[in-house]
Amino acid sequence: MTEAVKTPKIPPEKQILMTVNGDEAVAYAAKQSLVDVVAAYPITPQTIIVEKFSEFVANGEVHTEFVPVESEHSAMSACVGAAAAGARAFTATAANGLALMWEILYIAASLRLPIVLAVANRALSAPINIHNDHSDAYGMRDSGWIQIFVENVQEAYDTTIQAFKIAEDERVLLPVAVNLDGFFLSHTLENIRMLPDEEVHKFLGGYRKTYPKVKVDYFDEEVPLILNPARPLSFGPLDLYDYYYEHKMHQIEAMKRVPEVVREVNEKWYELTGRKYGDGVLVPYGVEDADVVVTVLGSTGGTVRHIVKKLRSRGYKVGTIRIRLFRPFPHKELAELLKGVKVVGVMDRGISFGSYGPSFLDISTALYDLKERPLLVNYVYGLGGRDAQPEMIEKMFMELLEIAKTGEVKEKLRFLGVRE
Amino acid sequence: MALIEVRWHGRGGQGAWTASNILAMAAAIDGKHVQSFPAFGPERSGAPVLAFTRISEEPIEIHSMVYEPDIVVVLDPTLLKNVNVTQGLKKGGIIVVNYEGDAEKLYNNIGISKGEYKVYITPATKLALEILKRPITNTAMIGALLKASKLTSWGSLEEAIKKRFPGPLAEKNIELVKKAYELAREV
Numbered sequence: 186m187t188e189a190v191k192t193p194k195i196p197p198e199k200q201i202l203m204t205v206n207g208d209e210a211v212a213y214a215a216k217q218s219l220v221d222v223v224a225a226y227p228i229t230p231q232t233i234i235v236e237k238f239s240e241f242v243a244n245g246e247v248h249t250e251f252v253p254v255e256s257e258h259s260a261m262s263a264c265v266g267a268a269a270a271g272a273r274a275f276t277a278t279a280a281n282g283l284a285l286m287w288e289i290l291y292i293a294a295s296l297r298l299p300i301v302l303a304v305a306n307r308a309l310s311a312p313i314n315i316h317n318d319h320s321d322a323y324g325m326r327d328s329g330w331i332q333i334f335v336e337n338v339q340e341a342y343d344t345t346i347q348a349f350k351i352a353e354d355e356r357v358l359l360p361v362a363v364n365l366d367g368f369f370l371s372h373t374l375e376n377i378r379m380l381p382d383e384e385v386h387k388f389l390g391g392y393r394k395t396y397p398k399v400k401v402d403y404f405d406e407e408v409p410l411i412l413n414p415a416r417p418l419s420f421g422p423l424d425l426y427d428y429y430y431e432h433k434m435h436q437i438e439a440m441k442r443v444p445e446v447v448r449e450v451n452e453k454w455y456e457l458t459g460r461k462y463g464d465g466v467l468v469p470y471g472v473e474d475a476d477v478v479v480t481v482l483g484s485t486g487g488t489v490r491h492i493v494k495k496l497r498s499r500g501y502k503v504g505t506i507r508i509r510l511f512r513p514f515p516h517k518e519l520a521e522l523l524k525g526v527k528v529v530g531v532m533d534r535g536i537s538f539g540s541y542g543p544s545f546l547d548i549s550t551a552l553y554d555l556k557e558r559p560l561l562v563n564y565v566y567g568l569g570g571r572d573a574q575p576e577m578i579e580k581m582f583m584e585l586l587e588i589a590k591t592g593e594v595k596e597k598l599r600f601l602g603v604r605e
Numbered sequence: 606m607a608l609i610e611v612r613w614h615g616r617g618g619q620g621a622w623t624a625s626n627i628l629a630m631a632a633a634i635d636g637k638h639v640q641s642f643p644a645f646g647p648e649r650s651g652a653p654v655l656a657f658t659r660i661s662e663e664p665i666e667i668h669s670m671v672y673e674p675d676i677v678v679v680l681d682p683t684l685l686k687n688v689n690v691t692q693g694l695k696k697g698g699i700i701v702v703n704y705e706g707d708a709e710k711l712y713n714n715i716g717i718s719k720g721e722y723k724v725y726i727t728p729a730t731k732l733a734l735e736i737l738k739r740p741i742t743n744t745a746m747i748g749a750l751l752k753a754s755k756l757t758s759w760g761s762l763e764e765a766i767k768k769r770f771p772g773p774l775a776e777k778n779i780e781l782v783k784k785a786y787e788l789a790r791e792v
Binding site: 202204336337366368369370372373374375376484485487488490491572573574575576 | 625626629630633634637638639640641642643665666667668669670672
């Protein structure tokens with residue numbers, strides 16, 4: 186939820202009112218973020234992002250090198266090369282396009298390249314489906330990328346800019362995926378407030394800065410860790426059982442530092458714009474006194490909050506937490522918020538076949554060490570773009586309230602809104 | 606203004622989503638919070654399509670389709686035979702139809718009785734043919750909608766139309782909206 190502050194550095198009236206869809210919002214954010222290289226291949230529902238960006242390039246509005254590659258595998262490869270050379274690189278994709286990037290996602294993360302990727306979340310084939318679910322994002326869960334899910338078009342704009350700040354932070358140096366629900370956000374027109382260009386430039390500290398400097402035995406001074414023909418370095422050469430494991434430890438340690446950076450960036454953005462999203466990691470509502478809490482990712486977060494407000498006005502003790510930062514997963518923070526809650530419903534717009542929804546697995550892990558554990562139910566919903574109807578969400582809450590009363594979970598894995 | 610939800614009925618190619626977008630842009634210029642989106646399906650020319658507009662004083666949190674609209678707008682009267690345009694429409698809600706002719710016949714076509722809903726009509730096809738020389742009725746229906754419910758100011762609507770259409774086409778559409786507004790009436 187967007188919480189307004191009294192005196193942001195740039196008051197709302199100094200911000201630019203735009204009525205745009207989620208894809209356009211992301212394109213404008215990338216434009217203002219002084220991106221050096223965009224390499225992309227079109228796929229619905231992401232296409233508008235790079236289409237709009239290519240217009241900026243054609244109009245001479247940006248200095249960006251636009252590389253219209255022949256596949257998503259190449260798109261991410263080109264971003265890897267560009268980022269390794271010190272450029273600020275951006276791309277966007279969805280579903281099968283993201284799946285085709287898979288191999289290079291791991292390389293981008295392990296080379297510690299601060300690439301930003303917008304994912305307009307879409308169901309994976311087969312059957313072919315262009316609509317929204319989170320199966321694409323869940324598929325890249327273990328690749329080493331930071332994954333943030335946004336709730337509305339304003340947040341898609343805000344988060345795309347924040348993503349560069351987070352990715353390029355010296356404590357992080359990891360790629361960031363900004364997830365916006367296909368169609369529900371990518372193609373939905375909403376009113377947003379944009380910052381003036383120069384304020385975004387200032388927020389990001391101008392063009393990408395590169396660090397750290399490294400000592401290499403064939404140079405007589407420390408050199409920036411980037412590809413540069415004048416001072417040749419190798420990136421990602423063979424690394425067997427001698428050092429590979431240690432390099433993985435670097436990634437593991439870098440991930441641990443991400444939440445604090447996400448919180449800082451959320452706070453800085455709040456001071457600048459008057460907008461923040463919970464603490465940047467989690468967006469709780471009505472949790473303090475709740476018997477029943479539902480967790481959710483993405484645009485459904487708003488619909489769930491809408492129902493929570495409705496039910497609370499009728500006296501039900503219910504609450505919700507929107508998980509904004511999905512990787513790294515905020516286990517401790519969730520356990521802290523959920524201790525004392527009777528029942529937790531975990532909504533997943535995707536499933537690990539043969540298991541549960543991916544966020545359910547993490548929440549189970551998060552709650553295991555609590556002395557008094559809440560009961561847990563996993564609700565898989567909205568596959569292939571099936572609408573998350575308010576009525577359906579209300580029924581889910583009533584079911585969870587009943588479980589809170591009886592203390593009995595009949596089915597741990599439930600499928601919402603599916604034909605029987 | 607509490608949350609107002611509008612559902613647009615058209616056929617693929619008639620510009621239902623564009624009308625929804627223009628209305629949303631105009632309301633946003635007025636300082637309202639808005640959403641505009643189509644019922645995303647395969648985009649086939651001539652097939653029945655839906656688009657939705659939400660307008661509110663407060664930030665809009667909900668991100669589902671619209672199930673209980675306050676207003677429905679029908680761009681093409683031939684839809685009335687095949688599509689239940691009153692589905693989920695709130696009691697006493699508004700129906701705005703591109704229609705000229707006998708009111709009783711219209712009520713029969715929609716399948717409602719007098720007094721159930723507020724029904725407004727305007728001869729959008731005729732006006733569009735006169736002014737645009739093409740049977741594109743979407744902007745005309747915004748005019749009729751404004752007669753039924755003052756969702757945006759005229760100034761903002763003109764600004765939104767100018768943003769959406771290049772030069773002379775904007776002027777023609779503004780003329781069309783005004784004419785459709787004048788001729789719109791409750792039946």
